[in-house]
Amino acid sequence: MKKNSLKFVFITSVALVIIFAAILFLRKPAKAEKSERKENLNEIVLYHQDKFDPGPGSSSSVIKEAKAMPVYGHWQNFTTKDGLPSDKAYAVKIDDDRVWAGTHDGLALYENGKWRTYTSEDGLAHNGVVSIDVSETTGDVWVGTLGGLSRFSEGKFETFNQFNSGLPNDLVYNVCCYGKDVWVATGGGAGRYNTETKQWEIFTELNAPMHEPWTYALSGGEGKVWIAAWGGGVIEYNNQTKKFRDYTDPDGFMEIDLMPDDGPVHDITTATYYANGIIWVSSYFGLSRYDGKNWNGYFDHDSGLASNFINNLKAKGPIVYVCSDKGFSTFNGETWVTYKKNENDENGKAIITNGKEVKEVAQTPSISHNFIIGADADDDVVWVATSKGVSRGEVLR
């Protein structure tokens, strides 16, 4: 009897172990059905280079790794200690040899190595400056503030607000000069100011394919203007035909992105920029790229993107400059270079991502802060507005 019991225990135990193993095997989560284009970064082989300071003019295997992408370094950081009116910077705009910076406490101009501040006492609509653009035709500086739109021309400010003009709303999230027009994005709709006729035109859900008039960024090119509409994807306006079309995420659900390459990754868009035949679209859910035929979506888990939470973006030529809450990413459709500052010191790294390969390059110093709100690039220089100061980087050769 005792022998039979032991035999029963042994057989039962073996059977249960087999069943147990089979269950564990079958319970492995189904592998994500990602498109073949996507690379699983878990498989990336990491290369680390602890020290890297090639200096201008040097050639390096690291720079080669970035292929056609510029790698920026030699960062200079500016805060209130250097003359900025506030450490919290919202926007930067390169204007030939000058640079404008929009901060929470004023508009700053960097010229000949010094900062100068303009505030409401100088005629600025509001001290909180969140967007800046410079007209290529007139050289006027257009400033979007928390309390209206200002034009800086010949040393004087002129203010546009809801009471004295057709400005849709006083909080001007974005201003964009395109030809003779100045476009603004506000929570009350997009506005177009014709600087020749001095007429305003407002675009809302009443005359454009938007659910609501919540617009937060815009960009012009090739006779069209693209508007990032909160909850409405991207609205394209054709200046010639005066017709609209919209680009939205086809899956129709806020809580998912069914397929990354079927349109914008989300309808809540934060910025859009057109350059080199490409429309770039940012959101708090990832980045999208549209070449006129195909959409591509990029997330922080499948690309070199610093974070899915993207505050803003700007494009120049083939390169997009992505301002995220966890670093500054640049991308040309193939190669990523992402800049991140270390948490506890002034140093950081540039992370170059080519498909499966990732190379990290140490940088001393790094950008001013990882929370990036605005950027602008020109030739060999990039400027970045951050949560704690403004940074200037040079292309490393």
Next chain:
Amino acid sequence: MKLLFSIIMGFLLLIPFNSNGQEKIVNYGNIPDELVGYDKYMKAYKYHFLTPIQFYGAGREKLAPNDLKEVRIGFLGPLEGSILVSLGNQMLNGSTLAIEEANKKGGYKGIPFKLMIHNDVGLWGAAANQIVSMDDEKVWAWLGSIDDIVSHVAIRATLKLEIPNVNTGDPDPTFTETNIPWVVRTIPDDRQSSYALVERIYRKDKHSRVAVIRTGSRYGRVGVLHFNRSATRIGFPIIIEERFKDGETDFKGRLDRIKGTSPDAILIWGNATETALILQQIRDLGMKLPVYTSDRAVSQEFLKLAGNLADGIVTTCQYNPDANDPKLKAFKASYTKRFGMEPDVFAAHAYDGMNILIEAINKAGLNRALIRDVLTDLKTFQGYKGVTGVVNFDATWNNVRPIYMAECINGKFRFSPAPPYNKADVIYKKVKRETEY
């Protein structure tokens, strides 16, 4: 012995089913499995809102000012020039009561709290200007608003200016789906109401031909969205949807069209006044079918206008106003004594929301980023017990606690817990997915 051994081994065998969280996926927003978009056929590439977004910007290092004479908290609500003024006043009263009680207890380290009151006006974009004003006034946080449009415009500005916000009155599901890490909402949303109504109308009451008449405002459009989608997904698409403008009084033409489709129930999604008028005109047309409404019918205004016709109306409510809870009873007594009226859902939630804000300021100190951290840490206020019930934030800081059904009997709403959503017995093979990337 054989029996004992079998029991032990059987128990060990069952352990894997309970120990691995992967198999017990909690869908975002309490979405029943059956209603998850596309999930019957394929896995989405990316699932949002499963982990909270953090704020990585600067600001936590800022020192608190030491010369303050008052600690300012902003309030944004419909106080004039809006059809929602009565709701806005209730929200303001609830907030005021919480502030007054906090000041009686010493305010913030002896400094009184002060409410900086702003009317949201309701015009496009105007709320953004009010948030800028609050920033200029140096508020530490703000509470509001009710209207969907106002709230959306305001939170985009609050993100830019980095001011914590507690919303206690806007049930728009998309409000917290914006991924803004400066915003929490304590009132359960219309997604929860929609699921409860679908369960009640189709499963319990066995209707199959439901007509919808709703306000054309965002409250109606977004509010009814999840009801429509869910009804369609379980096999009963609504048979007709009619719209009206807030403030309209004659709905006969639209109700005639609805009558022509032979519905077996009608859902009205709108504010109290229009809901009562529509109910009256439904009965005037001789339609005796059951009527369901959105939660704004739970108000004295609706009961007064609808009179006897209100009996039998079924809707939802975000809490149980008649709960046998000493805290709720004390609040109702204080509120009635202070303002000479009974509190409604907006007053009660504002009272809770303002108390949460005050507690967050007391814990974090005078620093917006740190106040945000406390509000959103999913620890400090998770399970917070207020007069409206508990707070159960999801990863978007949306309160997904269970809601209540409200049924009008003898001129008074009676409340009961909304029954959990029952999955239909259908051929349904759910594709496995990962909880997050």
